[in-house]
Amino acid sequence: MENKYKEKIYFDSEQERKILSTAIEQSSVVILITDIEGNIIYVNSAFEKITGYSREDAMGKTPRILKSGLTSPEIYEKMWFTISNGGTWNGEQINKRKDGSLYYEDSRITPIYNKEGKLTYYLAVKHDITERKLLETKLKEIAIxxxxxxxxxxxxxxxxxxxxxxxxxxxxxxxxxxxxxxxxxxxxxxxxxxxxxxxxxxxxxxxxxxxxxxxxxxxxxxxxxxxxxxxxxxxxxxxxxxxxxxxxxxxxxxxxxxxxxxxxxxxxxxxxxxxxxxxxxxxxxxxxxxxxxxxxxxxxxxxxxx
CATH class of the missing domain: 3.30.70.270 (Reverse transcriptase/Diguanylate cyclase domain)
Structure with a gap:
C-alpha cells in the first residue's frame, strides 16, 4: 500500500513537471534563467520569438547580448544591488534584438536558492511592452x-x-x-x-x-x-x-x-x-x-x- 502511494506521488510530481514545462514553453512571456555568474542556461520559446536569438545563440552567453546602450547604468546598478542582496528587482529596460531593432520590456528578476540556502540561479520573467510604450509616447506627443x-x-x-x-x-x-x-x-x-x-x-x-x-x-x-x-x-x-x-x-x-x-x-x-x-x-x-x-x-x- 505504501509503495503504491509513493508511486502515485511520484507520478503526480512528474505530471506536474511536464505541465509546468509545457506552460513555460507556450507562454507569451519571456522566461530566462542564468547561473550565478550570469550565464544563460535556459530560455523559452517566447525569448526566441521576441529577441530573434535561438536557444543555441543564447546558451552560455549573458543577457548582455540584448543590451542596447539606451538603458541607464543606474538601472543596472540598482538591479544588481537588489538581486545580489537577495531581493527581487522590477524595472523597465530598452533592449536590442538580434536584428538590431529595439524593444521595451518590463522585467522581474528573482534570485533562486537551493535547500541549503545557497544562491544557485537567477530567474527573469520579461514582458514585451513595446506597443504600450510606443502608444504612451504617441499620446504624450499629441498632448504637447x-x-x-x-x-x-x-x-x-x-x-x-x-x-x-x-x-x-x-x-x-x-x-x-x-x-x-x-x-x-x-x-x-x-x-x-x-x-x-x-x-x-x-x-x-x-x-x-x-x-x-x-x-x-x-x-x-x-x-x-x-x-x-x-x-x-x-x-x-x-x-x-x-x-x-x-x-x-x-x-x-x-x-x-x-x-x-x-x-x-x-x-x-x-x-x-x-x-x-x-x-x-x-x-x-x-x-x-x-x-x-x-x-x-x-x-x-x-x-x-x-
Whole structure:
C-alpha cells in the first residue's frame, strides 16, 4: 500500500513537471534563467520569438547580448544591488534584438536558492511592452504638440518655461525668450483664405525648427504668435539667431496654389538677466518681450527689438 502511494506521488510530481514545462514553453512571456555568474542556461520559446536569438545563440552567453546602450547604468546598478542582496528587482529596460531593432520590456528578476540556502540561479520573467510604450509616447506627443504646426503647444511651452526659470535661479546661466509674430497675417487670411494661412503657419514653423538647436524650445503661443526659448543664450546671440531666421523668411517666396506670398515677422527679445532673481517670472518675461514685439510692430514691422 505504501509503495503504491509513493508511486502515485511520484507520478503526480512528474505530471506536474511536464505541465509546468509545457506552460513555460507556450507562454507569451519571456522566461530566462542564468547561473550565478550570469550565464544563460535556459530560455523559452517566447525569448526566441521576441529577441530573434535561438536557444543555441543564447546558451552560455549573458543577457548582455540584448543590451542596447539606451538603458541607464543606474538601472543596472540598482538591479544588481537588489538581486545580489537577495531581493527581487522590477524595472523597465530598452533592449536590442538580434536584428538590431529595439524593444521595451518590463522585467522581474528573482534570485533562486537551493535547500541549503545557497544562491544557485537567477530567474527573469520579461514582458514585451513595446506597443504600450510606443502608444504612451504617441499620446504624450499629441498632448504637447500643436496639431497644425506640430510645434509645442502653449501648455507645454509654459511647463518648460517654469523649468528653465527654476534652473536659471540655481545655476545662473542666462537664457533668452523670443516672441515672433507673423506680419500682416490677417491680410493673408482675408486675401487668400484660411487654408493659405494654415500653409503659412506650417511652413513658417518648419523653417524656424530647421534653424534652431535640438534643445531649444519652440512652440505656438496663439494664432500667428510663436515663442522661442533659448537656454544658455544671451540676448545678443539670440538676436543673431532670430536675424538669420528673419533673413531666410523674408527672402523666401511662399508658394500657395501658384500664388507667391512674401512673408516677414516681427520679434521681441528679452534676456533673463534683465530681471532680478527675486522678481523674475514667466509673466514678467513675456510682458517685457511682448512690449518689445509691440514696438517692432509699431515702428514698421519686419524687425527685431531687444
Amino acid at each position: 504638440r500643436d496639431p497644425l504646426t506640430n510645434t509645442y503647444n502653449r501648455w507645454y511651452l509654459m511647463e518648460r518655461f517654469h523649468q528653465i526659470i527654476d534652473n536659471y535661479k540655481r545655476v545662473k546661466n542666462p537664457f533668452s525668450l523670443v516672441i515672433l509674430d507673423i506680419d500682416f497675417f490677417k491680410e493673408i487670411n482675408d486675401s487668400y483664405g484660411h487654408q493659405a494661412g494654415d500653409y503659412i503657419l506650417t511652413n513658417f514653423a518648419n523653417i524656424v525648427n530647421q534653424n534652431i538647436r535640438s534643445y531649444d524650445i519652440f512652440g505656438r503661443y496663439g494664432g500667428e504668435e510663436f515663442i522661442l526659448l533659448l537656454p544658455d543664450t544671451d540676448k545678443e546671440n539670440a538676436y543673431i539667431l532670430v536675424k538669420r531666421i528673419l533673413n531666410i523668411i523674408r527672402n523666401k517666396p511662399f508658394i500657395y496654389e501658384d500664388i507667391s506670398i512674401k512673408l516677414t515677422f516681427s520679434s521681441g527679445i528679452i534676456e533673463s538677466s534683465e530681471i532680478s532673481l527675486d522678481k523674475i517670472s514667466m509673466d514678467e518675461l513675456i510682458k517685457i518681450a511682448d512690449s518689445r514685439l509691440y514696438e517692432a510692430k509699431q515702428t514698421g514691422r519686419n524687425k527685431i527689438v531687444i
